[in-house]
Amino acid sequence: MFRARxxxxxxxxxxxxxxxLAAPEKMQAIVQGAGTGAATLQLQNVxxxxxxxxxxxxxxYAAAVNPVDWKRQPAATTLPSGSVLPPIPGYDAAGVVDSxxxxxxxIKPGDAIVARVTAAYAQYVVADxxxxxxxxxxxxxxxxxxxxxxxxxxxGAAMAANIQRGQRVAIIGAxxxxxSAAVDVARARGATVIASGHSSQxxxxxxxxxxEFVAYDKESVAQRxxxxxxxxxxxxxxxxxxxxxxxxxxxxxxxxxxPSPEKCAAAGVTCVQIRGTAPGMSMGDSLRSLxxxxxxxxxxxxxxxxxxxxxxxxxxxxxxxxxxxGKIVLxxxxxxxxx
Numbered sequence: 001m002f003r004a005r006x007x008x009x010x011x012x013x014x015x016x017x018x019x020x021l022a023a024p025e026k027m028q029a030i031v032q033g034a035g036t037g038a039a040t041l042q043l044q045n046v047x048x049x050x051x052x053x054x055x056x057x058x059x060x061y062a063a064a065v066n067p068v069d070w071k072r073q074p075a076a077t078t079l080p081s082g083s084v085l086p087p088i089p090g091y092d093a094a095g096v097v098d099s100x101x102x103x104x105x106x107i108k109p110g111d112a113i114v115a116r117v118t119a120a121y122a123q124y125v126v127a128d129x130x131x132x133x134x135x136x137x138x139x140x141x142x143x144x145x146x147x148x149x150x151x152x153x154x155x156g157a158a159m160a161a162n163i164q165r166g167q168r169v170a171i172i173g174a175x176x177x178x179x180s181a182a183v184d185v186a187r188a189r190g191a192t193v194i195a196s197g198h199s200s201q202x203x204x205x206x207x208x209x210x211x212e213f214v215a216y217d218k219e220s221v222a223q224r225x226x227x228x229x230x231x232x233x234x235x236x237x238x239x240x241x242x243x244x245x246x247x248x249x250x251x252x253x254x255x256x257x258x259p260s261p262e263k264c265a266a267a268g269v270t271c272v273q274i275r276g277t278a279p280g281m282s283m284g285d286s287l288r289s290l291x292x293x294x295x296x297x298x299x300x301x302x303x304x305x306x307x308x309x310x311x312x313x314x315x316x317x318x319x320x321x322x323x324x325x326g327k328i329v330l331x332x333x334x335x336x337x338x339x
């Protein structure tokens with residue numbers, strides 16, 4: 001009788017208490033050696049991190065590759081839990097919650113999530129709850145991994161420009177991860193999109209709903225893009241040039257630097273530099289907004305190349321070639337392509 005009652009209590013407890021997925025003590029991760037070259041990346045066994053206060057531990061299914069991964073040298077990290085990680089690159093991850101730290105509510109083990117993190121090129125990663133959002137139901141984990149850096153930047157640029165229905169919006173670097181996100185947001189807000197890119201990207205961008213395309217390698221962008229309401233700039237070194245494309249009273253929003261305030265004032269253009277997210281919006285808020293758009297069919301992440309985690313060096317080398325379309329993603333788990 002006692003054993004039967006105890007079994008019932010255990011079953012009831014298991015039914016109402018979320019269970020951790022029991023991460024192993026060691027995990028595989030890509031560790032960055034000295035320097036920023038892709039050749040310094042090595043797959044190693046390292047300690048699995050533990051979540052601290054207001055953090056979750058994610059079992060990573062996919063991680064995205066972004067230019068910041070090699071432009072910003074990763075460093076060894078001491079987590080709030082006391083865990084110490086070697087230098088591991090990567091900031092975008094999607095997967096499932098393995099366990100939660102103290103103070104976490106509303107997120108439980110087994111939840112499918114996407115997050116802006118540090119040290120994403122690994123089988124497990126900790127994420128602050130304020131940078132976490134539910135994975136879009138329509139997205140695979142590979143698609144979701146492309147949201148935090150590029151998706152949020154493109155979303156932030158479009159939202160900061162206050163795009164209105166019927167406006168003409170030019171997007172410089174429209175084929176990249178941030179640019180293609182900006183295309184989706186601008187179109188969702190009722191704008192006519194003009195894309196600038198390499199001629200090899202024309203057919204791909206037309207499929208995304210771009211109304212006009214300007215090939216910078218075959219024609220003068222300055223002659224083709226004039227007097228638009230908004231320019232969204234996604235390319236280093238192009239913000240000053242792009243200012244001339246905007247009519248007086250228009251907006252220039254850039255994720256890659258911007259003209260001086262004096263130049264913007266002289267042109268009669270409102271200029272905004274995006275530093276990660278739209279002004280006034282947190283990473284979590286931005287990700288949740290993108291999730292809502294994704295589930296409504298208004299936004300997608302176009303994954304064009306997937307590498308296994310062990311080939312992170314090849315993935316970064318491929319990403320550095322320039323004129324890459326869509327997102328490059330690392331598959332960390334066999335379930336990365338599932339929804």
